[in-house]
Amino acid sequence: MASYEELFSIGEGFDAFVAHGLPGEIAGVRKVQQQLAEPGTISADTLRRIQAIEGRYRLLIAGEMWCPDCQINVTVMDHLQRLQPRVELAVITKGRAEDDLRERMELDRILIPVVLVLDGDFQPVGRFIERPLEVVAGGDALKPAYRAGEYLESTLTDLLELFEKAEGRA
Secondary structure, X not given: OOOHHHHHHHOEOHHHHHHOOOHHHHHHHHHHHHHHHOOOOOOHHHHHHHHOOOOOEEEEEEOOOOOHXXXXXXXXXXXXXXXXXXXXXXXXXXXXXXXXXXXOOOOOOXXXXXXXEEEOOOOEEEEEEOOXXXXXXXXXXXXXXXXXXXXXXXXXXXXXHHHHHHOOOO
């Protein structure tokens, strides 16, 4: 079984990950990128929290471009790493996650994206599975708004809570 560091090192960067998509899938990513670039999509408080990150974090993401949740959330995670250089990401395939992460993360199955949040020493500090917690809690009623990009900030706040907890600030 590969170490987290080995998995991270073989993972792809965001642009390489996106390049695997079909035109419609890539268009989905570009739409999310445009939404993230619009003023007000991410609140001033969330931007402040992103800048306050003190530690180094690596997002080991299992994802596939055909997955709408990956198109949304992996794009948000890329935006995070562009705003805060202390955060890096690497994307591995769902199949690799089935082989190397499912048991260690104590998951019955891999729902993508599944993200293992690692600290600077490649030690797990948390995880993100498929959708932001706010969307999961809201159920199917929130799905259309989520798919329309109305919960992009929720992905960021879920990750920020993990970082802040790891830094003893939560």
